[in-house]
Amino acid sequence: MSKTGLDWYKREPLAYLSDTQGLTAREHAVYSVVIELLYVHGGEINNDPKWISGWISDMGTAAIRNSLASLALRDGITLEISETKISQKRAKNEAKTKQKLRENAKENGEKGGKSSAKSRSESKQNNGLGQAKASTEHQADKRRVEKKEPKGSSQVTQQDSLGGLTSSSSDTGDEVADVLLEVCSNQVAIDFVAHRREIKKPLTARAARAMVNKVRGHPNPDAVLNESIAQGWQGIFPDKVSAAQPEGASNDRLSRYQKIIAENRAYEQRGRLQ
Structure with missing residues (x-):
């Protein structure tokens, strides 16, 4: 390839x-x-x-x-x-879309690497600072809550809107968009991944699969994802998108191919005339 x-x-x-x-x-x-x-x-x-x-x-x-x-x-x-x-x-067009996703994933990976390096540096600087001992287990739990740290762990997990789905830096925008492509168009997949990144809630592959299952069977998945983008929502809500919309949308893909066919006929006709 x-x-x-x-x-x-x-x-x-x-x-x-x-x-x-x-x-x-x-x-x-x-x-x-x-x-x-x-x-x-x-x-x-x-x-x-x-x-x-x-x-x-x-x-x-x-x-x-x-x-x-x-x-x-x-x-x-x-x-x-x-x-x-x-x-x-x-x-x-699909090759260009794929290349754009690769470039976005690479750019986000580089940004993430710089952020991680900065966090490690700050962590090392704070290692020398002492911490008052908790007099009771209750006080220790209270400190963990105030610092937003789960008990027994120093790693903070980011909860996804679908519940219990943690954000993973290993998921790239490319991989996540590929999952969404099972039910929606290329452009909507790109737009939704970018939307989640812009609201500081990057979408994971696991969450994307859950969304695919949630919207599968809806007559217009593109409209469901676009509604969340327009409203600034983190999750998707198929029941909020009227089922009356899809009749025209359901023929979208066929219309695109008919347009491609018409364009190529015109292209071939111009070639014959020349």
């Missing part, structure tokens, strides 16, 4: 079947392999039939070339095929 590619992506059967309706068996094979290669390589690959044939044992270079030429002329195919390159807008 390239540095900008994906090791996993959300494949929607309706979109694939819409794009490939009426293809021959060989065109199906070439189209499917090319789509996977595009996601692995960040949305664009070389138009190299010999290289592509390495994944289809019963098709040679000429057969691959002919299938690509045929695909380029078909309406509804979301591939952009030129003499030297093959690309797809959706694969490029």
Whole structure:
């Protein structure tokens, strides 16, 4: 996998079947392999039939070339095929989203490292300070409460709004967004992770999984998460988002693919006119 590619992506059967309706068996094979290669390589690959044939044992270079030429002329195919390159807008956009998540995770990790170093330094400076002994166990408990330290531990855990879920610095924004992508769109996942970070309640992978289970089955998960962002809420509340909203939203994904198809038809038409 390239540095900008994906090791996993959300494949929607309706979109694939819409794009490939009426293809021959060989065109199906070439189209499917090319789509996977595009996601692995960040949305664009070389138009190299010999290289592509390495994944289809019963098709040679000429057969691959002919299938690509045929695909380029078909309406509804979301591939952009030129003499030297093959690309797809959706694969490029998802690769950019993934790269943005990686960069955010790296940036947050660097900030966390600086903060940890500062805390360790301050802790060392305070090690030499004496502390009055507690005369009773009750007084010791009281001090722990005032210092917000759990009894028997010096580590403060951050409680998530879903209850009992502790924040872990090992969870990256990339990992958390991947969990949310099971039920919502890429942009909403990015926005919600950023929202939780902005309100000083960074979302953990464990909490994200709990949210996925809580919103699964709701007709419009994007609206549920967006409502929490708009209201500044830490948690999500599916019952507060009207079920009457989703009818138009439920066709969102199909509309996006129809738009992609229309854009590529226009692109191919311009190519023919030139």
